[in-house]
Amino acid sequence: MDYSGRQQRLREDLRRHRLDALLVTHLPNIRYLCGFSGSSGALLVLTDSSTLFTDGRYTQQASAEVRAAKVKIVRNSPLIAAMEWLGRKALSGGTKSHVVGIEAQYLTVAARRSLSEAQSKRVRIKETAALVERARMIKDADEIQVIRSAVEHGAALFEAALQVLRPGVREVEVAAEMEYAARKGGAEGMSFETIIASGERSALPHGRASEATVAARGFVVCDFGVILHGYCSDRTRTVYMGAATGEARRVYAAVLASQQAAIAAVRPGASVSQVDGAARKVLKQHGLAQYFTHSTGHGVGLEIHEAPRVAQGQQEILRPGMVITIEPGVYLPGKWGVRIEDMVVVTEHGCEVLTPTQKELIVI
Ligand code: ZN
Ligand code: ZN
Numbered sequence: 001m002d003y004s005g006r007q008q009r010l011r012e013d014l015r016r017h018r019l020d021a022l023l024v025t026h027l028p029n030i031r032y033l034c035g036f037s038g039s040s041g042a043l044l045v046l047t048d049s050s051t052l053f054t055d056g057r058y059t060q061q062a063s064a065e066v067r068a069a070k071v072k073i074v075r076n077s078p079l080i081a082a083m084e085w086l087g088r089k090a091l092s093g094g095t096k097s098h099v100v101g102i103e104a105q106y107l108t109v110a111a112r113r114s115l116s117e118a119q120s121k122r123v124r125i126k127e128t129a130a131l132v133e134r135a136r137m138i139k140d141a142d143e144i145q146v147i148r149s150a151v152e153h154g155a156a157l158f159e160a161a162l163q164v165l166r167p168g169v170r171e172v173e174v175a176a177e178m179e180y181a182a183r184k185g186g187a188e189g190m191s192f193e194t195i196i197a198s199g200e201r202s203a204l205p206h207g208r209a210s211e212a213t214v215a216a217r218g219f220v221v222c223d224f225g226v227i228l229h230g231y232c233s234d235r236t237r238t239v240y241m242g243a244a245t246g247e248a249r250r251v252y253a254a255v256l257a258s259q260q261a262a263i264a265a266v267r268p269g270a271s272v273s274q275v276d277g278a279a280r281k282v283l284k285q286h287g288l289a290q291y292f293t294h295s296t297g298h299g300v301g302l303e304i305h306e307a308p309r310v311a312q313g314q315q316e317i318l319r320p321g322m323v324i325t326i327e328p329g330v331y332l333p334g335k336w337g338v339r340i341e342d343m344v345v346v347t348e349h350g351c352e353v354l355t356p357t358q359k360e361l362i363v364i
Contacts, residue, residue, distance in 0.1 A: 003068040021100040028302040029132040034069040042078040053078035080118045087120025101128035138321040146231045151354040154226045154233030167216040171196040175209035182226045191232035191304040195223035203337040217242035219336045232304045236341035239362040255338045258282035258328040266351035272310045279328040297325040322346040
């Protein structure tokens, strides 16, 4: 991974925002910038160097993982240690004061207060928003390669689900089989709690696998993903138990057409709201738009939900290298629901569905 290139681009951004430094505390951002995957740390990016502050539990891990930054093992909070270190540096550097950006979105009120207490007179704190997240939206070739393998690995779990999906099996058992297969295949973990929602529960857009048993008839929504080398995958398939009714087939076909229309709308220069609109338009033609109650998709990378949001009213313009999900759904409360989700990468001329698999209705 090109950590120094990422930091170089961030430094150009810091100049544009009149910042002398950025105190990075959001762990996925730290990982993106220097490779450190520990659970405690603060990365201070200055215009000419970077330093990662972490604690003694991570001495070995930091020296193995961190690139393009010095490592300082500290006894107190890495956040405070970074702030104090910057204060000393500012004092020793003459009269010039330092403006340091903080990631306002992620600091607790208490942490912000401690920062003020640790702040030297020569240091000024400025709140910033999404500086690193905006860079993370565009994946480089290394990232796309890792995401591709995460998606492939994640997609294979659906086979494990199909092996056990039968009337009477508990939803958690289906999830357990998938998660066992994920870990056996080398995944670091699941990218979110596996969703297995059967019968009436399929109308819950986020129906985490429960103790409920799969009914003999009706839809089962399976939404799942793995983390591989830090990167997430995300996919949804919906199957039908028993003989599918005409209405069930019609709704499934409408959701599939909606998903395909949205995928066809993904290209550089299109806005995310246009993609969302393409999905909604098809469902409207089928009289189902009011049952599509969430956004069409989201960015995926080091985090399962990251920028951009593919939703109404969002203005982000798609650019090559963005990786997003396309996941329209229709939910009839108390009855059932259908969702179909794939991850796509925006290419120079359109998009590529990562590991395309069949999406025709599977009846069990
Ligand atoms: Zn999903
Ligand atoms: Zn998703």
